[in-house]
Amino acid sequence: MRFDEVVREEADGYWESSMVHPFVKGLVQGTLPMENFKFYMMQDAIYLKHYSKILAIAASKSETNQEMAYYLESARSINEAELELHRTVFKELHIGEQEQAELIPAPANNNYINHMYNAVLNESLPVAFAALLPCPWLYQSIGEEYKDEKPTQKLYRDWIELYSSKEFKDQLGIQKQMLNKYAKEHPADHQKMKAFFQMSAYYECKFWDMAWSLENWKELTPYELA
Numbered sequence: 460m461r462f463d464e465v466v467r468e469e470a471d472g473y474w475e476s477s478m479v480h481p482f483v484k485g486l487v488q489g490t491l492p493m494e495n496f497k498f499y500m501m502q503d504a505i506y507l508k509h510y511s512k513i514l515a516i517a518a519s520k521s522e523t524n525q526e527m528a529y530y531l532e533s534a535r536s537i538n539e540a541e542l543e544l545h546r547t548v549f550k551e552l553h554i555g556e557q558e559q560a561e562l563i564p565a566p567a568n569n570n571y572i573n574h575m576y577n578a579v580l581n582e583s584l585p586v587a588f589a590a591l592l593p594c595p596w597l598y599q600s601i602g603e604e605y606k607d608e609k610p611t612q613k614l615y616r617d618w619i620e621l622y623s624s625k626e627f628k629d630q631l632g633i634q635k636q637m638l639n640k641y642a643k644e645h646p647a648d649h650q651k652m653k654a655f656f657q658m659s660a661y662y663e664c665k666f667w668d669m670a671w672s673l674e675n676w677k678e679l680t681p682y683e684l685a
């Protein structure tokens with residue numbers, strides 16, 4: 460089996476959990492309350508802003524021109540293509556710049572962002588790359604799985620369209636090849652690459668939970684004193 464197939468198979472549980480998550484199901488079937496979608500998109504804009512910055516850090520650590528070109532282009536395309544959807548949603552939902560600027564990351568988002576900064580700042584580039592990969596890969600899987608769903612809410616249809624697009628699929632093909640190249644050239648990094656990929660796949664599941672429960676920093680689980 461190729462390295463990308465191995466890491467993906469090991470993450471089967473997380474993939475399945477995301478695929479049937481009530482947030483994802485609600486989005487593709489059109490039953491998701493707009494409040495949850497708005498919350499998700501606002502949190503996601505924070506996430507993608509940091510994801511883009513992390514790609515720029517990866518570019519600065521690159522050893523080859525090809526690597527550097529990849530990271531810089533990815534950072535640019537997240538900012539211009541993917542975040543364009545978010546800007547459209549914010550306009551539609553009348554979310555102003557002030558509201559966006561004041562928002563802080565919810566706990567699950569914060570954990571995921573910190574995990575990726577840790578990977579790019581403290582680990583090798585192959586490990587950081589593995590940590591960054593579930594993000595496009597999982598969403599491409601969801602887009603592929605639900606591409607024929609046509610929720611009546613246009614914003615939800617746009618979301619499915621973005622992640623089931625040919626460009627997204629082609630880009631993922633390049634990313635899998637890069638993962639396999641890193642794995643071939645850095646056998647000593649295999650365990651960590653797998654572990655960081657799994658952690659990110661876990662955080663992807665937590666991101667859906669966060670948007671489904673409108674997670675915040677105030678409410679803790681109310682355990683009773685024995």
Ligand SMILES: Cc1ncc(CN)c(N)n1
Nearest residue numbers: 503506507594595598666
């Ligand atoms: C949390 C998260 N993960 C993945 C994606 C897809 N790039 C996203 N927009 N947001």
